[in-house]
Amino acid sequence: MNSPVEIPYQSFITIDRSSEVSVYMQISNQLINAIQRGFLPFGTKLPGTRTLSMVLKVHRNTIVSVYDELLAQGWVESFPNKGTFVIGKDQNKPVQIEKIKKNSLENYPGTTGFSFKTSNILDNPFEHSSCEYIFNDGIPDIRLTQVDQYSRIYTSILKRKAHKIGQYNQDGSEFFKQHLAQYLNLSRGLPISKNNLLITRSTEMSMYIVSEVLLSEGDTVLVGELSYFSVNMIFQRKGVTINSVSMDEDGIKVDEVRKICEKQDIRMLYITPHHHYPTTVALSAKRRLELLKLAQEYGFIILEDDYDYDFHYDKSPILPLASADTKGMVIYIGSFGKSLVPGFRTGFIVAPENVMAEMRKYLGIIDRQGDILMEHVLGEMIAEGEINRYLKKSLKIYKERRDHFSYLLKEYLHEYIDFKIPSGGLAIWTEWKVPVNLMKLSRKCIQDNLFIPKTLLYQNRNLTAMRLGFGNLGFNEMEKAIEILSENVKSSSK
Missing domain, CATH: 3.90.1150.10 (Aspartate Aminotransferase, domain 1)
Incomplete structure (x- = not known):
């Protein structure tokens, strides 16, 4: 057993007097850390309160409070006329006290002590820069949004209706879903009810849920010759085979899709028909109808992403494929409030009720809490015409x-x-x-x-x-x- 005076407490206990954490708790936490890492092994006798207060240059009452805290948490035991001792499992080879000088108790491990699977498929492709x-x-340019106005709406609802919103609900705000369903009906011609909607945090979350429910390893997914990289990453993570289809000025070539379907089974076709990403080409109305017929004929899913649907300038946009789908072949995903500040945006999935029930199970795992208050705000913005x-x-x-x-x-x-x-x-x-x-x-x-x-x-x-x-x-x-x-x-x- 090491003598209390041999332990270099000053080497591993530092005090920040500007911290909001009290001095006695700073000392307590660092002593506990030393015990947990074996620097103060079982049976170590701690210095008397007066001695340690002199070593650390704090008031004796501070050390009294430290020992009381260690005693209350069960790290030490105190014996009258003997002193205060570290308790815990005995160590066959206690850590040598002199090693404290070579190790910082504040360092978090740089690597795990176990192996795990790594993948470069989901490496973050986005870059950042401080360039002007x-x-x-x-x-969108968030500088155009009226942040103060949206904040007032949020605050108003928080004061008036927070008590009515209820507990966490993975299914989202019924009020918002009802108004979003009406909004999508009027703006996109989707004859849906709130039961056909799943509210997510983003398009990427929607894509992840869709891939988990509808895709299996080894499935074949068709995408445009150039396609959205984030979506491709999600597909690759699922282990599907991605085949590309040529594009022209009218969008994806349907004849090429047909030829592929004649040779092999296709599980899904992913498209951004309103403004194809990245080329901005719009899929023609004729090809939209042809794709729907092909999906019905060969039984593949059309995953329609309404990327940039809200931003059209010269004429009214062509209605989505989902608006003409009568056989349940289209899953429609999008984002709502993209032109608003990030905190006011959300994603959604539109699908028939039977598959929607399965998707809700996955949403319950990854987003059980939801954001009912924000969704209620968005619902009121729709109801009051603020979005339009x-x-x-x-x-x-x-x-x-x-x-x-x-x-x-x-x-x-x-x-x-x-x-x-x-x-x-x-x-x-x-x-x-x-x-x-x-x-x-x-x-x-x-x-x-x-x-x-x-x-x-x-x-x-x-x-x-x-x-x-x-x-x-x-x-x-x-x-x-x-x-x-x-x-x-x-x-x-x-």
């Missing part, structure tokens, strides 16, 4: 930004790129007419304070393209960003 100018794949008013106002701004961004691309880069002005969405698909290494171009732009993430770059033997988002940029910002891009393209071409 940033291109993204087409996200905001969309109408923001669409005018985004249309102006799309037109100005298109003008800038033509003005600065007409020699280098081809593009079509999209009828909606918040990004423009650009294909390069000259040979250029996009990764090198991106790195050069960073030096001039413009960040272009690798997820926007599409380059292979047959294609060199970028998806450039404009929704988050004001006129001055997009002018500066395009100017930087243009200058670096020209210098690279010399």
Whole structure:
């Protein structure tokens, strides 16, 4: 047993007098940590309260409180006229006290003591930068949202109706689902009820639930020749085979889908028909009907993602495939409130009731708590027409930004790129007419304070393209960003 005076308590007990945690609790926690890690093994006698108070330079009453805390938690036992001793299981080879100097009790383990399965499929593809100018794949500008107004609605409901909302409910707010069903009926022609809705936190969560319920390892899923990387990651994690289908100006080639179906079983087709990601091409009405017939004929699921459905400028959007589905072949997923601040957004799944019952089981595992209060806020925003008013106002701004961004691309880069002005969405698909290494171009732009993430770059033997988002940029910002891009393209071409 080591003598109390031999233990270098100052080497592993530090006191932060600016901390909100009381001094006696700081000392108690660090002593407990030392006991748990074997630095103070079974039978170690702790110094007297006066001695330890002098060593740590604190009041004796503080050490009295420390020992009382250790005694109350069962880490030590005290004997009259003998002292205070560490209790616990005896150790055959107690840790040598001198090792305390070489080890910090505050260090958390750098690695696990067990093995586990790792995978690079779900590696985070998103990058971040401190550059002043940033291109993204087409996200709204949260600076346009009336945060104060939404906060007042939230606070008002919290005061008026929080007591009526009830306990946690994985099925979500019935009030919100009822109004969302009506909203989707009016805006997308979906003849659904609240029983056909599952409320999620995001499109990615919706995709995960759908893949867990409807896909099995070895299934074949069809996607566009270029497709949404996050969705592909979820499919790959499930262990399915992903086959790509060619695209043209009318969207995915249905004849090619038919030829694949004639040769093998297809479980699912994933599409973003309103504005295909990443090319922004809209699937024609004729091909939508042909796909529905094919799904019925060959029995595959159509997973329809309504990506960017709310953002259309020149004409009313073509109604979703789900609006014409009479045989239950389409699962429809989307996001609500994408143009609002992140905390006010949510995802949803629309599906027949029988599969919806199974999906609710999975939602109950990964999101049992839900966010009933926020959903109630969104429900009131729909009921009061606030969502429609905001969309109408923001669409005018985004249309102006799309037109100005298109003008800038033509003005600065007409020699280098081809593009079509999209009828909606918040990004423009650009294909390069000259040979250029996009990764090198991106790195050069960073030096001039413009960040272009690798997820926007599409380059292979047959294609060199970028998806450039404009929704988050004001006129001055997009002018500066395009100017930087243009200058670096020209210098690279010399």
